[in-house]
Amino acid sequence: MNNVKNNQQIGKYLEKLISENFESRRKFCIKVLDVQFNAKPSEEQIANYSNKISQIIKGRKGIQIADLPIYANLLNVSCDEILSCGEKYIPIKNHMTNYQLAFSTDKKVWEKYINVEDSISLNYDEYGKSLIDYAFQFKNYDLVKYLISIDYINITPEKYFSDNVNKGALWVAETSVKQNNKNYVYNPYVYERQTERNLRTNLIILAIKNKDYKMIERLHAREIPELYGMDYTCPIPYGDIIKNYQSYQTETSCIDELIETIANSDENMIDYFSSEFNVQSKHNRTNTVMCPYLDKIVEKMLLLNIREVELPIRRITQHNKKMYEKLVKLLDEAHISMCKFGGVEPTQKEYRKICKDIVIDKNYNLIAFIMKRKKEF
Known part of the structure; x- marks a missing residue:
């Protein structure tokens, strides 16, 4: 030269x-x-x-x-x-590239390349992938936890889950990564934005594989946003609930991996994901629910011939029995109340009218009353 x-x-x-x-x-x-x-x-x-x-x-x-x-x-x-x-x-x-940085297990290397202005890690590379994408690809859980510790990945604070205004409107996991100089802030009801929802699901997958129950709890891993909007009656049109459930369960590209990860996990993890738990909805009602995609987990376990499948099947059966008894009780109470309000005697005909207000969707495990408003003339 x-x-x-x-x-x-x-x-x-x-x-x-x-x-x-x-x-x-x-x-x-x-x-x-x-x-x-x-x-x-x-x-x-x-x-x-x-x-x-x-x-x-x-x-x-x-x-x-x-x-x-x-x-x-x-x-x-x-x-x-x-x-x-x-x-x-x-x-x-x-x-150094996002690919190489995500492969590293050296905290000093992470600090050197991440904690600088206009870091390479804040942008997508020529392949359309971010540092987080590669970290998930390489299952580099230590790096992921480091990114969380420096707020590179932000997890919704627990206080929002006790705030009725925010329940279901704010959900876990957003990132500082930029794509074409645009910041993507996660809103679970804007379903065309898959990035942050997949981020949360990938976090759950890694937490399960590393048996990090503290992180699993922090991510509300058994839940989806719609659980916080559920009541005895549909607060929004039933079709919208189905659409939201369908979007969350089928359009999240890594949901199949999550289901398979849970199905292949140990007895303690199966026990956790197959247990009933309480969710206090934004309507101040405490609902006892199960993981919304537990049925798919059972299907996967049966397909893989995993013997621990007996536990979730037994718990699903017990839960459904309790919910059936609860539904019958609610129908009886509604029947008596409606007849009393209308000044008529309780009959099978009136009971059938009540039953017509129930919508059952087997595909998404939903049962709800439809609120009918009186027509105004």
Whole structure:
């Protein structure tokens, strides 16, 4: 190359690169010696090499040919860039990408490339993937937890689940990642935006595989937003409820992986996801429910011939029996109340009228009363 600078210029540029990539010259020297000898250097070796680097930086010595590629690799630049003092750039294999960063298990590497302004990790790469996408692909749960700890991935605070105004309107998991310089904020009722919903589901999958029950609870892994809007009567048109359930269960691209992950998990995890739990709806009603896609989990377990399937089947049967008895009781109460209100005797005919207000959808395990409003003339 014909744009090689003199020793003084190269030394000054080398000093700049070292200060940008290492906490001190000493640490740079230790790393160089470690690469050269593949062993921890002695204090004497470090002192001698520190003196050598000092002479190079001052321009009194040039960089030896054998050392140049080592410097380039450690400083994340090309040999040409060092010799031209930044005037000549060529592509280098060790340039950090979202792919490489997500593969790393070194917290220092994460901190170096993530906690900087306009970090590569804040953008999608040429393949349309983010650091988070690759972290999930490589199952790098430690990195994912680190991203959560620095609010790179934001999980909805628990306080919102006790706030009736926000229940079902705010849901877990959004990210700072940008695509085409647009920030995507998650709203579970805008179903064409899949990014943040898939983010939450992927978080749950990794938490299950790592048996992180604390994270599973934090993510409300057994729930979907519609559970917070449920009441004895449909608060919104029944068709919209079905549409929302359908959207959440079928359009979330990683829901099948979630179901298979749960089906293949240990007894404790099966016990957790097959247990009844209470949800206090935005209407101040405490409802006892089960995981909305537990039926699909059972189907997968049967298909895989997993013997632990007996537990969720037994619990589903018990739950359905209790819900049936509760439904019969509600129908009886509604029958008596409606007849009393209308001034008529309770009859089978009146009972059938009540039953006509019930909608049952087997595909999405929903039973609800339809609220009928009187026509205004």
